[in-house]
Amino acid sequence: MKAEILSIGRELLMGELVDTNAAYIASQLPRLGFEVQWITQVGDDIDHLVEAFGRAFRRSQLVVSTGGLGPTQDDLTRESIARLMGEEMKVDPGLLANLEEIFRRRGIPMPPSNIKQATLIPSAKAIPNPRGTAPGWWVEKDGRIIVTMPGPPGEVKEMWEGWVFPRLQERFKGQVIVTRAVKTLGLTEAAVGELVSPFFGKENPYLGIYAKPDGIHLRVIARAQTEEAARELIRPVDEAIRAALEPYIWGYDDETPEQAVGALLKQHKLTLATMESCTGGLLASTITDVPGSSEYYKGGIVSYTNEVKELSGVPSSLIRKYGAISQEVAEAMAQAARDRLGADLGIGVTGVAGPSEVEGKPVGTVFTAISMNDTIRHVSSRLPARREVIKRRTVTMVLVELARLLRARPGPVG
Amino acid sequence: MKAEILSIGRELLMGELVDTNAAYIASQLPRLGFEVQWITQVGDDIDHLVEAFGRAFRRSQLVVSTGGLGPTQDDLTRESIARLMGEEMKVDPGLLANLEEIFRRRGIPMPPSNIKQATLIPSAKAIPNPRGTAPGWWVEKDGRIIVTMPGPPGEVKEMWEGWVFPRLQERFKGQVIVTRAVKTLGLTEAAVGELVSPFFGKENPYLGIYAKPDGIHLRVIARAQTEEAARELIRPVDEAIRAALEPYIWGYDDETPEQAVGALLKQHKLTLATMESCTGGLLASTITDVPGSSEYYKGGIVSYTNEVKELSGVPSSLIRKYGAISQEVAEAMAQAARDRLGADLGIGVTGVAGPSEVEGKPVGTVFTAISMNDTIRHVSSRLPARREVIKRRTVTMVLVELARLLRARPGPVG
Numbered sequence: 001m002k003a004e005i006l007s008i009g010r011e012l013l014m015g016e017l018v019d020t021n022a023a024y025i026a027s028q029l030p031r032l033g034f035e036v037q038w039i040t041q042v043g044d045d046i047d048h049l050v051e052a053f054g055r056a057f058r059r060s061q062l063v064v065s066t067g068g069l070g071p072t073q074d075d076l077t078r079e080s081i082a083r084l085m086g087e088e089m090k091v092d093p094g095l096l097a098n099l100e101e102i103f104r105r106r107g108i109p110m111p112p113s114n115i116k117q118a119t120l121i122p123s124a125k126a127i128p129n130p131r132g133t134a135p136g137w138w139v140e141k142d143g144r145i146i147v148t149m150p151g152p153p154g155e156v157k158e159m160w161e162g163w164v165f166p167r168l169q170e171r172f173k174g175q176v177i178v179t180r181a182v183k184t185l186g187l188t189e190a191a192v193g194e195l196v197s198p199f200f201g202k203e204n205p206y207l208g209i210y211a212k213p214d215g216i217h218l219r220v221i222a223r224a225q226t227e228e229a230a231r232e233l234i235r236p237v238d239e240a241i242r243a244a245l246e247p248y249i250w251g252y253d254d255e256t257p258e259q260a261v262g263a264l265l266k267q268h269k270l271t272l273a274t275m276e277s278c279t280g281g282l283l284a285s286t287i288t289d290v291p292g293s294s295e296y297y298k299g300g301i302v303s304y305t306n307e308v309k310e311l312s313g314v315p316s317s318l319i320r321k322y323g324a325i326s327q328e329v330a331e332a333m334a335q336a337a338r339d340r341l342g343a344d345l346g347i348g349v350t351g352v353a354g355p356s357e358v359e360g361k362p363v364g365t366v367f368t369a370i371s372m373n374d375t376i377r378h379v380s381s382r383l384p385a386r387r388e389v390i391k392r393r394t395v396t397m398v399l400v401e402l403a404r405l406l407r408a409r410p411g412p413v414g
Numbered sequence: 415m416k417a418e419i420l421s422i423g424r425e426l427l428m429g430e431l432v433d434t435n436a437a438y439i440a441s442q443l444p445r446l447g448f449e450v451q452w453i454t455q456v457g458d459d460i461d462h463l464v465e466a467f468g469r470a471f472r473r474s475q476l477v478v479s480t481g482g483l484g485p486t487q488d489d490l491t492r493e494s495i496a497r498l499m500g501e502e503m504k505v506d507p508g509l510l511a512n513l514e515e516i517f518r519r520r521g522i523p524m525p526p527s528n529i530k531q532a533t534l535i536p537s538a539k540a541i542p543n544p545r546g547t548a549p550g551w552w553v554e555k556d557g558r559i560i561v562t563m564p565g566p567p568g569e570v571k572e573m574w575e576g577w578v579f580p581r582l583q584e585r586f587k588g589q590v591i592v593t594r595a596v597k598t599l600g601l602t603e604a605a606v607g608e609l610v611s612p613f614f615g616k617e618n619p620y621l622g623i624y625a626k627p628d629g630i631h632l633r634v635i636a637r638a639q640t641e642e643a644a645r646e647l648i649r650p651v652d653e654a655i656r657a658a659l660e661p662y663i664w665g666y667d668d669e670t671p672e673q674a675v676g677a678l679l680k681q682h683k684l685t686l687a688t689m690e691s692c693t694g695g696l697l698a699s700t701i702t703d704v705p706g707s708s709e710y711y712k713g714g715i716v717s718y719t720n721e722v723k724e725l726s727g728v729p730s731s732l733i734r735k736y737g738a739i740s741q742e743v744a745e746a747m748a749q750a751a752r753d754r755l756g757a758d759l760g761i762g763v764t765g766v767a768g769p770s771e772v773e774g775k776p777v778g779t780v781f782t783a784i785s786m787n788d789t790i791r792h793v794s795s796r797l798p799a800r801r802e803v804i805k806r807r808t809v810t811m812v813l814v815e816l817a818r819l820l821r822a823r824p825g826p827v828g
Contacts, residue, residue, distance in 0.1 A: 011624055013450040014593070015441025016633075018434055022455070027429025036427040037462065041436070041453035048451065071604050072623055073614060111604030152625075154803050210430065219430070274716075280702025281695035284716040288694025291769040291801055299722035301715055302688075302698040308713035308755055341722055355705040387705055 001172065002060040003034035006052055008067035008077055009151055012041045021066040021156050028160065030221070032168050033175035034062060044068055049080030053146065057084065061144055062168070067151035069134040071114040077148055078119060081139060087121035095119070095126055095135060102133055127163050131155045138167070145171075177223045178230035182241050183255065184248040185215035185400050192216045195244040205233045213389075214257060214396045215250070250403045257399035258286050258293075264406035265296040265345075273343035274300035275312060275333040277324070278351035278366065282391045286399065298343045309333065313340050323359040325350055327367045327378055334371035346371040347398055353390045364390055368398040370405065377405060415586065416474040417448035420466055421455045422481035422491055423565055435480040435570050442574065446582050447589030447637070448476060458482055463494030467560065471498065475558055476582070481565035483548040485528040491562055492533060495553060501535040509533070509540055509549060516547055541577050545569045552581070559585075591637045592644035596655050597669070598662040599629035599814050606630045609658045619647045627803075628671055628810045629664070664814045664821070671813035672700050672707075678820035679710040679759075687757035688714035689726060689747040691738070692765035692780060696805045700813065712757045723747065727754050737773040739764055741781045741792055748785035760785040761812055767804045778804055782812040784819065791819060 005025050011017045022039045029036050037060070042052045049068070056063040068077030082089045095118035103110040117134045120126060127136030127147070132155045139146040147164055149156050184192060189211045193200070196218060199207040205222035218241055222233035242249065251260040265272060276283045284300035287293055303309040306324050310316045313336030314329060322328040333348025351366030352358045364383040369376050379401045383390045419439050425431045436453045443450050451474070456466045463482070470477040482491030496503045509532035517524040531548045534540060541550030541561070546569045553560040561578055563570050598606060603625045607614070610632060613621040619636035632655055636647035656663065665674045679686060690697045698714035701707055717723040720738050724730045727750030728743060736742040747762025765780030766772045778797040783790050793815045797804050 010622055011633075012437070013440055013453060014444065014633075014635075015437040015439070015450075016624075018432060018437045020432055023426070023429045023432045025429070026427055030428065036429075037457060037459075039427060039455035043451060045451075070625065072607050074622060108602065108605075111602070111608060113604050113607065154800060157800075208425070210425065221428075279699070280707070280711075281698025281700075281714060281716065282702075284695025284718075285693070285699045285805070286695075288696075288716070288718060288767075289802060289805075293694070294718055297694075297718050299716045299718040300695060302695065302702070302713045304698075304702060304708055304711050304713040311755070341725065353702075388703065391699070391703075 001034050001062070001175070003029050003036050003062040003064065004038040004040070004056045004060045005036060006056060006063065006065035007039070007041045008044065008049065008065055009041075010043045010074070012067075013043045020153055021151070024153070024157065025064050025066070025160070028165065029062075029064075030177035030179065032165075032172055033177060033223070034172070035177075044074045044076050046076045046080050046083070049076055050084050053080055053084050057144060057146060063144075063146045064164075065146070065148045066156050069117065069136070069148065069150040071111065071117055071133070073113075075116075078116065078121075078137065081124075081137065081146060081148065082121045085121060085123055085139065085141060087123060089116070089119040089121055091115060091118050092120045092126065098135075099133055127159055129155055129159055130162070131158055136164075138164070174225060175223060176225075176227050176230055177221060178227055178234060179222075179253075180220045180234045180238050181253050182218045182220075182238070182245065182249060183215060183251040184218070184245050185250055185404070186248045187216060187245075189216050192218065192245065192248075196241055199237050199240070205237055207237065213393055214400055215248075218245075250400050250407070256289075257396055257403055258290050260403040261287070261399050261406070262290040262293055262296065264403060266292075268406060268409060270344040270406075271296050271298050271342075272345045272347065273298045273337040273341035274347045274349070275303055275309075275314075275337035276300065276347075276349040277303050277309070277333075278353040279349050279391045279394050280304060280353070283347065283349055283395045283398065286395050298341045301337060301340070303333070312336055323361070325352055325359050325361045325365055325367065327369070327380060330367035330369040330378070331371070331376050334369040334376065338371050344372070345402075347402065349394060349398060351390070351394060354387045366390065366394045366397075368394065368401075370398065370402055372405065377401065415448050415476070415589065417443050417450050417476040417478065418452040418454070418470045418474045419450060420470060420477065420479035421453070422458065422463065422479055423455075424457045424488070426455045426481075427457045434567055435565070438567070438571065439478050439480070439574070442579065443476075443478075444591035444593065444635075446579075446586055447591060448586070449591070458488045458490055460490045460494050460497070463490055464498050467494055467498050471558060471560060477558075477560045478578075479560070479562045480570050483531065483550070483562065483564040485525065485531055485547070487527075492530065492535075492551065495538075495551065495560060495562065496535045499535060499537055499553070499555060501537060503530070503533040503535055505529060505532050506534045506540065512549075513547060541573055543569055543573055544576070545572055550578075552578070588639055589637060590639075590641050590644055591635060592641055592648060593636075594634045594648045594652050595667050596632045596634075596652070596659065596663060597626075597629055597665045598631070598659050599664055599818075600662045601630060601659075603630050606632065606659065606662075610655055613651050613654070619651055621651065627807055628814060629662075632659075664817045670703075671810055671817055672704050674817040675701070675813050675820065676704040676707055676710065678817060682820060682823060684758040684820075685710050685712050685756075686759045686761065687712045687751040687755035688761045688763070689717055689723075689728075689751035690714065690761075690763040691717050691723070691747075692767040693763050693805045693808050694718060694767070697761065697763055697809045697812065700809050712755045715751060715754070717747070726750055737775070739766055739773050739775045739779060739781065741783070741794060744781035744783040744792070745785070745790050748783040748790065752785050758786070759816075761816065763808060763812060765804070765808060768801045780804065780808045780811075782808065782815075784812070784816055786819065791815065
């Protein structure tokens, strides 16, 4: 079955916004047996919108759009679907009551322009939006479906998971696509490719290889009548991949390095603390992106100046001798974080995020250390990149390393 | 002039990759006077590619594509352009010599499949690629241009800046598009819209309104023969917007809350320290996303447990009396950060990021405090959202508040 995605909004065409909704929906549709063949970004122009919806509706069983459901004159998604269907938009009393209730709760009068968010056409059902004022539309005609949702990614995700996905699943039973991802670090793309080469070039299951900032990912994609049958197709490939790459694997499927670290810390009943300079809090923030991280993460120090490093337990003699950007100081930071904050493990990160070199060390120089039991594990790198990339890569590097360290341990320690 | 963008690759349609190239190119084209009307993502399918290039080439003066220039059988961008133009791909001896040289330097034999990266059609010139094996194509026919580049964003950026942009600039002189953004917080989209309603619905300058996590943005877009003339068109609208919305404005154009705060702290010669719990380091990380932030940011404490809060100077009596999730503790955190890390200003953030309530306070409850001179400024909120959104919104809220506070000060203090 064919599906396509429309992302609507002038700000997309101006490059002011990166369209993450399309990638999210595209990653969901294979689970329902849909193959996405086109993704189109189009502006808030009624002729273009009618053209885009029309073309998509003619060639695909399912069209999913996001954006253009706001209250202003610019927001024309509803109008364009109504025009394409040759139907008239009418205010729905139930939707209007809901909308008025939202504004009553917010304690502000409802601007008249918001009324169009309470409209429907005869072929449309409203998709509830628990987070915003704009309900979506589920439009069904001639055996085809248009799903339209607002632009904010949080609203899209909640409406998709809570309402749209279950209904599509009910409607389109009978073919599913299952994917399995294996994430590795430590080998080049070519080396990984050679180790699993017998599985390339097949249609079902299909094996893809992708170079990502957190290493080389393999993805096996299988399609079958049922989820079980698809998993059965994947199983032998998955087993062979794991046998071939075992020491380099740090996670599976949607697992992020921080989720892998979190699961392993819980399993081993260990706690963690951090002290970071060049990553400026991104390490702590990434660790705490995982729900439940307060079970194992004690806290961290962002030592953006040497003064704060010393205040937090890094010996000033060490900074004088080796410089703040050094393996020795990374170690002392890991140790100090662990001691000061009373955790089982400590991570220390120091480096140069730019814009200019520090202590004669060039931008992109990074030292990290993990302190665990009586051992210190180092990972250092010279990252040839921009500030945000240096921060992000450093965090990924040290978390993947910690995941591999913890995965190598046999059982709970303490 | 009309332009459109094609992003090519199966991984885009599978949702495995977010397409950042399209946003990058879309943000560049207005500077050359191009209006981007369509962005299309299409898979590695020759029929779809010919269809997409054909439609784009017929309706736009300029088509820019990325992706599909690799060495494998999957990479069909060249083949599809050749088919559309009715021309034949031939190996270019100069390109082949270059390619062989790249592999010689890498010390590996060139796989035969790479040879197609050395091909051209009669209408195409090669666009040099300093970072990879795949040159781009500059295809010119019937007064229209197709620019095709490989997929990796680093290669795209370098080829665009170093080669494509200057050539397009030379070719298409005489029309520019200038934009001006005004960023507000504290009013709804509809309320902002009503205050500036006289400017909507015009073509030049065009006024757009956008709801973003950091408030409501207005964007004025003008086109003219010269940059000066375009700015002249924007000026009266900009002035009227500022007059209408002055107390709610926190920044302009591409300015982020953290950049606004950074510029104001430098201007006032003030330093900042933070203590945060529910945002888990994201506040520190956001502040340090600004190059040069080490001039004013001393550092921070991520107090993810009460133990770490107390270790860092928050009185345990206060936590016992009011709970860790309270205005009183947010204040104490702001004060402790300021005192402990020796900064002029302190920010404290405490709240419940989820997944479950804490101390009987529901997910999304957030207390922040800014300690400056003898005053404490509070901002609290109940954010009805997911973990990442609570973290991000809280950071934005407190930084926008700090920017507004600092903007209200007449001159350097300290």
